Structures are given as structure tokens and as C-alpha cells.
Amino acid sequence: MVTAYALQVLRGIRSLPADLAAVVVFVGVTNVTVLAPIIRDTPVRVIVGLPFVLFIPGYAFIAALFPEAGESPAQSGEAETEQGLRDRVDDRGIDGIERVALSFGLSIAVVPLIGLVLNFTPWGIRLVPILLSISGFVLIATAVAAIRRWELPADERFEVPYRSWGDTVREELFAPDDRADAALNVLLVLSVVAAVSSVGYAVAVPQQGEQFSELYLLTEDDDGELVADGYPTEFTRGESRELIVGVTNQEHRPTNYTLLVQTHRVQIADNSTTITESESLRRFDLSLAHNETWHRPHAVAPTMEGQNLRLTYLLYKGEPPARTTPETAYRENHLWINVTR
Known part of the structure; x- marks a missing residue:
């Protein structure tokens, strides 16, 4: 049928x-x-x-x-x-x-x-x-x-008029009136071939755009949609709050990443920030193809107490160095939080 x-x-x-x-x-x-x-x-x-x-x-x-x-x-x-x-x-x-x-x-x-x-x-x-x-x-x-x-x-x-077009093309290419017309016809054909080849090459081999990776934090609203808003800022020691971290690969090649979640106690003086105490919370190892996005809901439960602590996400290509700070990370994102007993 x-x-x-x-x-x-x-x-x-x-x-x-x-x-x-x-x-x-x-x-x-x-x-x-x-x-x-x-x-x-x-x-x-x-x-x-x-x-x-x-x-x-x-x-x-x-x-x-x-x-x-x-x-x-x-x-x-x-x-x-x-x-x-x-x-x-x-x-x-x-x-x-x-x-x-x-x-x-x-x-x-x-x-x-x-x-x-x-x-x-x-x-x-x-x-x-x-x-x-x-x-x-x-x-x-x-x-x-x-x-x-x-x-x-x-x-x-x-x-x-396909036939008349074909007859005209054959006549112009193979039976020109003089040598000048023949030369012009050959030049026209070569120009068309060059233009088509250039367009085809540009489409088949596009230039690579800027290479970068995205790191972002999301939460889930009342409708179940992921939004970049409503982040938790008040934590109780030992109790967890959920966040969603996302990574998108725009490097134009498969890339391995290491994502570290840390809590920092910092001291700010003279427009500079110094980490005085650090706590490691989570580590994620991921491998993404080009244009691939990775989302991971995870629970955050800081044990470090204090006001204006920095919940920091550090993204590295491959393995991280021995000293992991926002300055050594490829991408960094953070929230300012308060942790009480």
C-alpha cells in the first residue's frame, strides 16, 4: 500500500x-x-x-x-x-x-x-x-x-526555457563568433567555477569562532524551570541546600574538565581578596564534546561557620594544579553565604 x-x-x-x-x-x-x-x-x-x-x-x-x-x-x-x-x-x-x-x-x-x-x-x-x-x-x-x-x-x-538556454550555452561555448567572445566565455566559466568553489569551501570548512567554556549556577523555581535567580544564601552547619551547576563546552573540540566546589573564608583589604581558610566540598570530573552542556543538581553542606563566606566553583581543563584558587582556575563562579550553627 x-x-x-x-x-x-x-x-x-x-x-x-x-x-x-x-x-x-x-x-x-x-x-x-x-x-x-x-x-x-x-x-x-x-x-x-x-x-x-x-x-x-x-x-x-x-x-x-x-x-x-x-x-x-x-x-x-x-x-x-x-x-x-x-x-x-x-x-x-x-x-x-x-x-x-x-x-x-x-x-x-x-x-x-x-x-x-x-x-x-x-x-x-x-x-x-x-x-x-x-x-x-x-x-x-x-x-x-x-x-x-x-x-x-x-x-x-x-x-x-531549459532547451533554449542549453542551446545558447552550447553555441556561446563551442561556436563563438570570434576569439574575443571565446576568451570571454572561458573567463566567465572560470569565474563561475571559482565563485561556486569559494562558497562551497566556506560552507564546508567554516572558520572557528571564539573558543571558550561556560560555567554557571542555577536553581529550580516553583514551576520546575531552571533559573539564574533565587540562590540560597543562609546555611545551617551540617544541613544541605541544593544547587544546580552547569558547564557548556564551546572549545570546538572534546574537552576534559575538573570542577571543584569549595568554601572560602576571605579577608578583603585594599581592593584585594585573600583566602584565609578553605574547605573542599565536592569534585566533579567530566568530559564534554563540542557544544555539549552538562547539568548536575547537587547538595551543598558547608561545615565552616561565619558571615560572608564565599561558596566557590572552580573549573579547570584537565587536572587542577596543587594550589586551587580563583586565580588559577580557567573559569570561576561564586556565591556569598552565611553559615550558622
Whole structure:
């Protein structure tokens, strides 16, 4: 049954005009590329996703608005006044160059509007809702475009002139009028190849951004959400309070970390802080891949008594040194707490 349905879909796509069938196929390829477990982590996702966002929605919309074939401005021969331009568009539709230009412009207008609508829905602006919404818009516009073209006489329907383009390219490349045209054609081909290669290299081998790691403390609010607020500051000796510590690896490589939790009694004088007593509470050893985040709820139970003690989290790459202080740590975070009997 699934095979029969797939064959029916393929027959339906085959009956579409070539450009609209290509749009439908491109939508399917984009969905597979973005959602497939292995392919979605490769540069292919960016290469396919850019035209899907910047060109395809506008092209499908333009195809639905203007199903008829058009003439170029040179063919129409009318004066480019405002009234003349309006009459020319009404009489001849729009040509291929105008379709391409309007496709980019309308895509840039339509996609943000779809995101704005999603922002007011329970799904929000997330990858899957945006992908499905744009795909649905493109498929609906493509269906309308196909129906409107089929309603026109065959000689008035818009068709992408693939054959004439191919004949023109072959003639210009292999049968130029003179040597100057041949040299220009070769230079044009080399320029296009160089531009495509540069873009492909930039997508396949992106420059690494800044390398860093994040260390932060969180608590859980009444709704069960993790927030950077409401930290405990009053402790009773021997009784524990819960905190959540988080580490995110943005080093562009797998990294091993050591996280130490300590209580410090400090003396502040002349804008300098000196640790007079230190107490070790917890140690965490973790290994994170690039862009991986680690959260750990843990109980904190200081035994050192006093006012304005510093509950300190020290993050090190690899093993920590013999002297562990905020100055020797790669990342440091702390809370000021009071501990009573």
C-alpha cells in the first residue's frame, strides 16, 4: 500500500510543469536533509537550506500569481513610464529575470511573516515548526500555480526555457563568433567555477569562532524551570541546600574538565581578596564534546561557620594544579553565604 501511494505521488509530480516539480522535489530533499540524523550535522544542510529559505517560497508564490508566459521588456517594446509599465505587466505577465528577482524579494518577506505567525502559536519559533510551515506554504502555492497553469491554453503557459538556454550555452561555448567572445566565455566559466568553489569551501570548512567554556549556577523555581535567580544564601552547619551547576563546552573540540566546589573564608583589604581558610566540598570530573552542556543538581553542606563566606566553583581543563584558587582556575563562579550553627 505504501508503494502504491509512493508511485501515485511520483506520477502526480511527473504531471506537474518541470519547474514546479523541481520545487516539490526540493522541498522533500530539504526536509530529509534537515531532519535525517546523519545528514543534518553536515554542511549539506546549509547548502540546501539557504535556497529553501531565500528563493523557493517566493518562486512558488510568484508562480501562483503569474501562471502565464511573459515577454522580456525588449520584446514588449513599450515606454518605461509608470502607466506603460503597469500596462506591459498586465499584457505580457513577467519574464524569467523578473521572476527570479521577485522570488528572492518575496521569500525575504514571506519567511519572516511565517515566523511572526508561529511566534503567537504554542509551537513557537523552532526548527521543526518553521520547516513544516514553510514547506506547507510552498506546496500549497505550488498546487495553486499548477492549477492556474492547467487552466490556460498550452501556448500561454509559462515554461522555463531549459532547451533554449542549453542551446545558447552550447553555441556561446563551442561556436563563438570570434576569439574575443571565446576568451570571454572561458573567463566567465572560470569565474563561475571559482565563485561556486569559494562558497562551497566556506560552507564546508567554516572558520572557528571564539573558543571558550561556560560555567554557571542555577536553581529550580516553583514551576520546575531552571533559573539564574533565587540562590540560597543562609546555611545551617551540617544541613544541605541544593544547587544546580552547569558547564557548556564551546572549545570546538572534546574537552576534559575538573570542577571543584569549595568554601572560602576571605579577608578583603585594599581592593584585594585573600583566602584565609578553605574547605573542599565536592569534585566533579567530566568530559564534554563540542557544544555539549552538562547539568548536575547537587547538595551543598558547608561545615565552616561565619558571615560572608564565599561558596566557590572552580573549573579547570584537565587536572587542577596543587594550589586551587580563583586565580588559577580557567573559569570561576561564586556565591556569598552565611553559615550558622
